[in-house]
Amino acid sequence: MSEYPRRRRVVSRGTIRDDVERELESHVQMRTDELMQDGWSREEAEAEARRLLGPRAEIARQCESISRSHERVARRWRAMDTVVQDLKYATRTLLRSPGFAVVAVVTLALGIGANTAIFSVVDGVLLEPLPYPDSDELVRVHERNRDGGPMNVAWANFQDWRSESTVFDGLFAFGIGQTTVLGGERPLTTGVATMTQAMWATLAVAPVQGRFTLPEDHVPGAAPVVVVREGFWRNELGARPMDGLRLELNGVTATVVGVAPESLDFPVGSSLWVPAEILGPMSTSRTAHNWRVVGRLSEGVSAEGAEEQVDGLTRRIVQSEPDADPDYLATGALVRPLQDVMVGSARAPLLLLLGAAGVVLLIACTNLASTLLARGANRSRELAVRSSLGAGRGRLLRQLTTESLVLAAGGAIAGVALGSLLVALLKRLGPGSVPRLQSVAIDGSVLLYAVALSAGTAVLFGLLPAARLVRRSPVDDLRQGGRGNALGGRSAAWTLLVGSEVALALVLLVASGLLVRSFRSALAVDAGFDASDVITAPLSLSRVKYETPAEHAAFYRRIVSDLAEEPAIESVGVLSVIPLGRFFPTGRVELDDDLEKQANAGYVLASPGAFQALDIPLLEGRAFTERDEAGAPWVAIVSRSFADEYWPGEPAVGRTVSGGGMDDLWEERPFSRVVGVVGDVRFQELTGEARPTVYFPLAQRPFRIQFGSTLVAESASGDAATVGPLLRSMLQEADPDIPVSLATQEEIVGSSLAGREFTMLLLAGFSILAVILAVVGIYGVVSYSVATRTKEMGIRLALGADRRGVVELVMKSAMGMVAVGLLVGGVAAYFTGSVVEGMLYEVGPRDPMTLLGGVALLTLAATLASWFPAYSGTRVDPMVTMRAE
Amino acid sequence: MSKDSLELIKGTLDVVILKTLESGARHGYGISRWVRGATGDDLSIDEGALYPALRRLEKRGFVESEWGVSDTGRDAKFYRLTPEGRRELSQSVQHWERYVEAMSRVLGTAAGA
Numbered sequence: 002m003s004e005y006p007r008r009r010r011v012v013s014r015g016t017i018r019d020d021v022e023r024e025l026e027s028h029v030q031m032r033t034d035e036l037m038q039d040g041w042s043r044e045e046a047e048a049e050a051r052r053l054l055g056p057r058a059e060i061a062r063q064c065e066s067i068s069r070s071h072e073r074v075a076r077r078w079r080a081m082d083t084v085v086q087d088l089k090y091a092t093r094t095l096l097r098s099p100g101f102a103v104v105a106v107v108t109l110a111l112g113i114g115a116n117t118a119i120f121s122v123v124d125g126v127l128l129e130p131l132p133y134p135d136s137d138e139l140v141r142v143h144e145r146n147r148d149g150g151p152m153n154v155a156w157a158n159f160q161d162w163r164s165e166s167t168v169f170d171g172l173f174a175f176g177i178g179q180t181t182v183l184g185g186e187r188p189l190t191t192g193v194a195t196m197t198q199a200m201w202a203t204l205a206v207a208p209v210q211g212r213f214t215l216p217e218d219h220v221p222g223a224a225p226v227v228v229v230r231e232g233f234w235r236n237e238l239g240a241r242p243m244d245g246l247r248l249e250l251n252g253v254t255a256t257v258v259g260v261a262p263e264s265l266d267f268p269v270g271s272s273l274w275v276p277a278e279i280l281g282p283m284s285t286s287r288t289a290h291n292w293r294v295v296g297r298l299s300e301g302v303s304a305e306g307a308e309e310q311v312d313g314l315t316r317r318i319v320q321s322e323p324d325a326d327p328d329y330l331a332t333g334a335l336v337r338p339l340q341d342v343m344v345g346s347a348r349a350p351l352l353l354l355l356g357a358a359g360v361v362l363l364i365a366c367t368n369l370a371s372t373l374l375a376r377g378a379n380r381s382r383e384l385a386v387r388s389s390l391g392a393g394r395g396r397l398l399r400q401l402t403t404e405s406l407v408l409a410a411g412g413a414i415a416g417v418a419l420g421s422l423l424v425a426l427l428k429r430l431g432p433g434s435v436p437r438l439q440s441v442a443i444d445g446s447v448l449l450y451a452v453a454l455s456a457g458t459a460v461l462f463g464l465l466p467a468a469r470l471v472r473r474s475p476v477d478d479l480r481q482g483g484r485g486n487a488l489g490g491r492s493a494a495w496t497l498l499v500g501s502e503v504a505l506a507l508v509l510l511v512a513s514g515l516l517v518r519s520f521r522s523a524l525a526v527d528a529g530f531d532a533s534d535v536i537t538a539p540l541s542l543s544r545v546k547y548e549t550p551a552e553h554a555a556f557y558r559r560i561v562s563d564l565a566e567e568p569a570i571e572s573v574g575v576l577s578v579i580p581l582g583r584f585f586p587t588g589r590v591e592l593d594d595d596l597e598k599q600a601n602a603g604y605v606l607a608s609p610g611a612f613q614a615l616d617i618p619l620l621e622g623r624a625f626t627e628r629d630e631a632g633a634p635w636v637a638i639v640s641r642s643f644a645d646e647y648w649p650g651e652p653a654v655g656r657t658v659s660g661g662g663m664d665d666l667w668e669e670r671p672f673s674r675v676v677g678v679v680g681d682v683r684f685q686e687l688t689g690e691a692r693p694t695v696y697f698p699l700a701q702r703p704f705r706i707q708f709g710s711t712l713v714a715e716s717a718s719g720d721a722a723t724v725g726p727l728l729r730s731m732l733q734e735a736d737p738d739i740p741v742s743l744a745t746q747e748e749i750v751g752s753s754l755a756g757r758e759f760t761m762l763l764l765a766g767f768s769i770l771a772v773i774l775a776v777v778g779i780y781g782v783v784s785y786s787v788a789t790r791t792k793e794m795g796i797r798l799a800l801g802a803d804r805r806g807v808v809e810l811v812m813k814s815a816m817g818m819v820a821v822g823l824l825v826g827g828v829a830a831y832f833t834g835s836v837v838e839g840m841l842y843e844v845g846p847r848d849p850m851t852l853l854g855g856v857a858l859l860t861l862a863a864t865l866a867s868w869f870p871a872y873s874g875t876r877v878d879p880m881v882t883m884r885a886e
Numbered sequence: 887m888s889k890d891s892l893e894l895i896k897g898t899l900d901v902v903i904l905k906t907l908e909s910g911a912r913h914g915y916g917i918s919r920w921v922r923g924a925t926g927d928d929l930s931i932d933e934g935a936l937y938p939a940l941r942r943l944e945k946r947g948f949v950e951s952e953w954g955v956s957d958t959g960r961d962a963k964f965y966r967l968t969p970e971g972r973r974e975l976s977q978s979v980q981h982w983e984r985y986v987e988a989m990s991r992v993l994g995t996a997a998g999a
Contacts, residue, residue, distance in 0.1 A: 028913075
């Protein structure tokens with residue numbers, strides 16, 4: 002392969018000169034010899050020889066320069082040659098023990114694959130900038146609540162910010178809701194954003210087709226227009242031309258004026274954008290926190306600088322509102338980078354998972370390091386032979402490192418392949434609560450990460466064993482017959498490797514154990530209702546077809562009574578909001594016929610059958626009946642915690658409560674008599690406290706129904722899914738324009754835990770992987786130890802030791818190493834519990850049961866992993882093993 | 887070396903060196919002596935050019951070298967053809983034979999005209 006001879010000795014700079022001088026001198030001497038044979042005297046002969054040679058210094062200089070340049074080129078070739086040789090040799094060596102190579106590559110692939118997958122999610126979700134120009138200038142602006150935390154913004158405050166602040170290059174308000182849209186291919190419910198016009202300029206996006214909304218579209222009374230997202234336009238509108246395209250949104254007919262790029266997922270989940278101002282006159286109340294606000298910082302303004310100004314501005318504004326309830330007034334403002342706010346809740350679990358994947362990789366490395374160490378000991382004779390044949394230590398070290406690199410490269414390729422499978426899986430199974438999950442991909446930065454990771458692991462798992470091997474004197478190894486000195490002389494290294502594997506696995510096991518226990522407690526929570534056999538259908542009627550609240554109410558009455566007659570349906574009702582759904586309105590209500598006596602409560606409208614369908618227990622008084630209709634005496638039901646909190650020790654039935662700020666009955670402000678008390682229902686969060694809640698009969702507040710309600714039906718057979726087709730066909734029959742999307746209440750409960758479940762499952766997966774790797778590692782080390790001690794064991798057995806004693810001996814040393822790991826890991830797990838603290842529910846971060854469970858599980862696994870090789874090691878006939886020497 | 891011996895034509899030194907090594911390893915002095923002997927002192931090598939030429943050939947991979955002891959008991963650096971050198975020699979020889987043939991045809995024709 003080389004143009005240059007390979008087998009040349011390395012000649013250093015000094016020796017090239019010597020070589021030339023020596024050669025020329027030898028020439029002179031030989032010539033002198035010949036001349037002297039012709040009869041010349043020595044002096045004359047030598048002088049003549051030198052004369053014939055010519056200008057010696059010049060010749061020497063030429064020779065030296067040629068040889069030196071030759072040497073430089075040859076050295077480069079030699080280096081490459083060595084690399085190729087090393088690679089060939091490494092591959093050959095690895096192929097000689099394919100079992101080892103496969104296990105090593107698979108181990109690495111698992112570690113690298115897990116890391117690549119999680120990192121690509123972290124990269125796509127947390128690190129990659131938002132898809133807007135100069136997206137680091139975008140900030141979310143919140144009002145500050147009484148506790149200093151963020152809350153949404155009152156329209157009046159937004160107006161003042163917009164007109165008086167000088168730190169923004171664009172500031173807009175927006176909201177998003179699920180709205181029924183008619184006029185497309187089929188009726189459907191989708192995310193519709195309401196926004197102010199500055200959104201387009203602030204985010205700096207351009208339309209794909211048509212135009213965005215203009216300032217004149219954003220005035221009260223303007224003809225309603227709508228901008229649609231590209232995917233919606235293609236799928237639901239058949240990509241028809243803009244001309245005259247109209248959609249009906251909640252009874253408002255809007256003209257489609259333009260198409261926004263599919264990449265504009267803002268606010269998250271929007272398919273349509275409509276001007277906020279066409280909703281009618283905005284509330285002037287500074288306590289109606291209905292809007293979210295995003296701005297673009299002016300050049301040179303930091304988020305902190307902007308906050309200083311907006312915060313001061315807000316404090317001045319609220320001082321001019323002495324009448325407003327100070328509990329609900331802003332105490333200032335917060336300005337935070339938009340990206341931080343958007344990914345906020347996903348950050349902690351993702352970083353936790355990245356850490357866990359890192360731990361798995363560390364265990365994989367430790368495993369390989371111990372395997373290589375064991376292999377190395379068996380290979381010490383080979384290395385000693387090579388060393389005594391002239392291979393330098395550097396050369397041997399390079400050879401061993403090359404082997405590690407070949408393994409790491411194999412692991413990297415398999416790992417990236419595995420990683421991309423995992424990413425696809427994560428995208429399918431990942432909860433909707435992780436923002437931007439769908440845009441995650443294995444891209445350049447992820448590949449770079451994988452390569453860096455693999456190189457790092459190669460150094461990590463390869464260097465220690467290599468360094469140990471090369472440091473040893475070859476003579477010792479040759480003298481010992483290449484047996485190595487087994488575990489004995491190196492027990493510290495083995496303890497370090499096995500111990501760290503066990504410790505790392507224990508930390509992961511405990512962390513995931515804590516999450517599993519939290520998840521189980523969350524599932525075991527008494528939510529206050531029975532979801533098991535209930536199907537739900539969120540409904541939203543066209544406000545064109547059903548013009549008045551009474552018509553809406555009539556539709557619901559009819560469908561409920563139709564469904565109630567079906568034998569497959571046990572009970573059926575309507576709720577304005579369902580437990581653990583997307584949304585739960587809470588606010589101020591008034592008590593005891595006194596507008597000054599205020600309480601804070603959840604606000605739910607219910608039809609008579611709803612409590613029965615969800616099995617919400619009636620504790621006192623009576624439930625709603627068909628007679629609690631419009632015109633009948635105003636009635637209400639309160640939850641147990643509401644009664645306990647506001648009428649402690651007194652009967653709640655007979656008291657009165659108003660709908661307060663959430664009612665649409667502004668003029669009347671009727672107080673409703675409490676007729677019953679029901680059990681607490683966790684409407685908002687399974688893992689949160691149930692809020693005091695007030696229920697009113699839907700029939701007495703029909704105005705609300707126009708904004709959509711949910712039908713809840715309990716199956717008679719106990720299986721909710723069987724009622725689905727019936728419910729669907731009856732709804733379609735009643736009104737084909739109603740979009741029907743069914744979900745069992747159990748699915749809704751499940752999806753409220755999806756984020757928790759996702760993190761738990763992944764972490765549990767990682768910890769199982771960690772335990773398996775640790776078990777494989779312990780098994781490997783003990784097998785090796787037994788293999789190198791067969792002679793000793795043979796002697797022991799021959800001298801009459803019983804097998805059990807020998808097994809115990811081996812296990813004792815193995816479990817000693819494991820114990821060190823458990824001790825260190827236990828201490829580490831005790832402290833790392835606080836890392837997951839924020840994700841725990843009803844389990845302490847230092848839960849002793851979880852810790853003990855982890856220790857017990859690992860002890861059992863380690864015992865089995867060391868018992869098998871120890872036991873099988875003693876099965877061998879002692880005479881055979883002794884002769885094998 | 888006689889005064890009227892021919893100087894080597896430029897560019898022929900390399901092929902002459904390779905040829906001298908065809909039968910086996912030689913040291914630099916041995917090469918110059920062999921050339922003188924083989925040509926009956928008709929050709930002489932400029933010894934000052936011999937050694938740089940040897941190292942150039944070594945750099946190109948046509949020869950390789952090793953220190954040894956001469957038959958007169960002197961310390962000497964021996965050069966030997968590599969397989970590449972042998973190939974180069976046979977190509978050069980063919981080239982030279984064609985060259986010489988062509989030259990003598992040209993010169994012969996001119997003389998005979």
